[in-house]
Amino acid sequence: MTRVRLSRLPGERVQVSEDGTTHEVALADLPGYVGEREPDDPRWVWDDTARWYPPLLAAGVRVARCHDLRLSRRLLARAPAVDPSLLGGDEAELWDRLRPATVTEPVLFSGHDALDHLRADVEDARQLAAIDASLEATRLRLLVAAExxxxxxxxxxxxxxxxxxxxxxxxxxTERLGPRPPRGARPRLLAECADDVRRLLDTPGLNPDSRPELLAALRRAGIEVTDIRASTLRAVDHPVVEPLLRYKSLAHLFSTNGWAWIDEWVRDGRFRAVYQPAGSATGRWSSNGGGALSFPVQVRSAAVADEGWVLVVADVAQLEPRVLAGMSGDRALARAARGADLYQGMVEAGAVATRQDAKLGLLGAMYGATSGESGRMVAGLTRRYPQAFGLVEEAARAGERGQVVRTLLGRGSPALGGSWDESPDAPPTDLDDLDRRRRSFGRFTRNFVVQGTGAEWALCWIADLRNRLWRLGGEGPLDERPHLVFFLHDEVVVHAPAGLADAVAAEVAEAASTAGRLLFRELPVDFPLNVSVVRSYADAGKPGT
Known part of the structure; x- marks a missing residue:
């Protein structure tokens, strides 16, 4: 496959490097150039997809494949199977400083900083050499392609x-909060709820949004609580509990998905979230805006397909336990995973007495339960599924020793004492503190190997699915064909013409199967989907728990 490398140049020019030749294209002509070349099925190589692709999409140009140098460099720098010295050289320090673009409008250049003019051809050659030199080259190639x-x-x-x-x-x-209030004011029904709280606590000046003020008022009323979580308040017998819980719920709706949210994130009849691929250490995505990865149930009724279109909503049941079966090569657990309910499969295999026991045991193994009912189930199931439970246990022990662990395709965990929790660590104060940190890091690495491999499966799923949907949709642009509109770890939503709903559902399922075969060739693992075809996202069936 031809690799076409694009580098930004001063003066609104773009350098194009291909097969040892180099030429320049005017920035204004880039969409036309890419559109003309795309039928040749090249792989576009650029520093950051979030910088290059939005302007192309705005011009009506869609590409099938790319190599994102920023994401791939981050992957390779942490991959245990890659020699980091091979990533050094010209501009290496600048590449390490490159951060994802956060602009929401299609803007290619942000100035004349050196970070805007990195040589894609030089970095691409460096990354390819590092992958080729690795003993895990095949898996790493799949990982960077999926990312x-x-x-x-x-x-x-x-x-x-x-x-x-x-x-x-x-x-x-309006129904829940009252009419839209002036800027800076509470909606009427929320304000009335706040007045109820103040009256029942006999504190006319209380700001119910202030945690210290609220805790102090509760204590003056004889309510001794250390926090204001809903679960804590529900255990309290006092008339203020009901209006206070109602206030917290309404205040959350107002602040996170109220009128200001609509103004900022919805335009032209579309909610346009900004995703950050590999936003977490495990490779799971995060969101740079709009709260897409915590899509609230209370406003899902507003997500409605266009007239004549539907939403095809699909989520995979029990993704991480299935991934654990595949990556560990545990055939007994893989057999239990055949069908829609892995936990029930464990019951039918005689491993446990109830579905709840199976769930407690598997989740306990992946999250490090050592005591109580979950810990007891882990001990029993370890004998039944030694490869699966042994894999996460060894990952935990490696973390406690301060070692880096890796996913199936080779993504490496951050190191102990680095930024594994995405924030700098202060030096340990004593040996007990160091021991606590090691145990905590062991719990992280235990889950990292499974959650990270689950993220790799999901990437392979949507990578295949987006191209299947494109081929399914005829000759129009992206938003006139069936297209992905939402992704959350183990769930996708496709906006599709109603007449293509069944075909889209079939492609979603086939892409899930293909992802399983890509990752677990030697041990086929089922990835059954819950699929709903609906007009409103609020009507979609929810995944099994």
Whole structure:
């Protein structure tokens, strides 16, 4: 496959490097150039998909494949199977400083800083050499391809957006909160709820949004609590509990998905979240805006397909336990995973007495339960599924020793004492503190290997699916064909013409099977999907628990 490397140049020019030749293209002509070359099925190589792809999509140009140098460098720098010295050289320090673009409008250049003019051809050659020199080259190639495809999908989902009925959303807000208030004021029903709290606590000046003020008022009323979590308040017998819980719920709706949210994130009938692929250490995505990865149930009724279109919603049941079966090569657990309910499969195999026992045991193994009922189930199931339970246990022990662990395709965990919790660590104060940190890091690495491999399966799923949907949709642009509009770890939402709903559902399922075969060739593992075809996202069936 031809690799076409694009580098930004001063003066609104783009350097194009291909097969040892180099030429320049005017920035204004880039969409036309890419559109002309795309039928040749090249792999576009650029520093950051979030910088290059949105302007192409805005011009009506969609690409099938790319290599995202920023994401891939981050992967390779942490991969245990890669020699980090091979990533050094010209501009290496600048590449390490490169951060994901956060602009939401299609802007290619952000100035004349050196970070805007990195040589894609030099870095691409460096990364390919590092992969070729690795004993895990085949897996790493799949990993960087999937990661890069995920970046394309993320940009496409922001471009297309989730179909959103502002009138439905505003009616919901008015019903629950009252009419839209002036800026800086509480809606009427929320304000009335706050007044109820103040009256029942006999504190006229109370700001119920202030945790210290609220705790002090509760204590003056004889309510001794250390926090104001809903679970804590529900255990309290006092008339203020009901209006206080109602206030917290309404205040959360107002602040996170109220009228200001609509103004910022919905335009042209679309909710346009900004995704950050590999936003967490495990490779799971995060969101740079809009709260897409915590899509609240209370406003899902506003996500409504266009007239004549539907939402095809699909989620995989019990993703991480199935991934654990595949990556560990545990055939007994893989047999239990055949069918829709892995936990029930464990019961039918005679491993446990109840589905709840199976769930407690598997989740306990992946999250490090050592005591109580979950710990007891882990001990019993370890004998039944030694490879699966042994894999996560060894990952935990490695973490406690301060070692780096890796996913199936080779993503490496951050190191103990580095930024494994995404924040700098202070030096340990004593040996007990160091021991606590090692145990905590062991719990992290125990889950990292499974959650990270689950993220790799999901990347392979959407990488294949986005191209299947493109081929399914005829000749129109991206948003006139079936297209992805939402992705959350183990769930996808496709916006599709109603007449293609069955075909889309079949492609979603086939892409899931293909992802399983890509990752677990020697041990086929089922990845059954819950699929709903609905007009409103609120009507979609929920995954099994």
């Amino acid at each position: 890069s495809a995920g970046a394309l999908a993320a940009a496409e989902m922001t471009h297309a957006g989730v179909p959103w009925r502002v009138d439905v959303h505003e009616a919901l807000l």
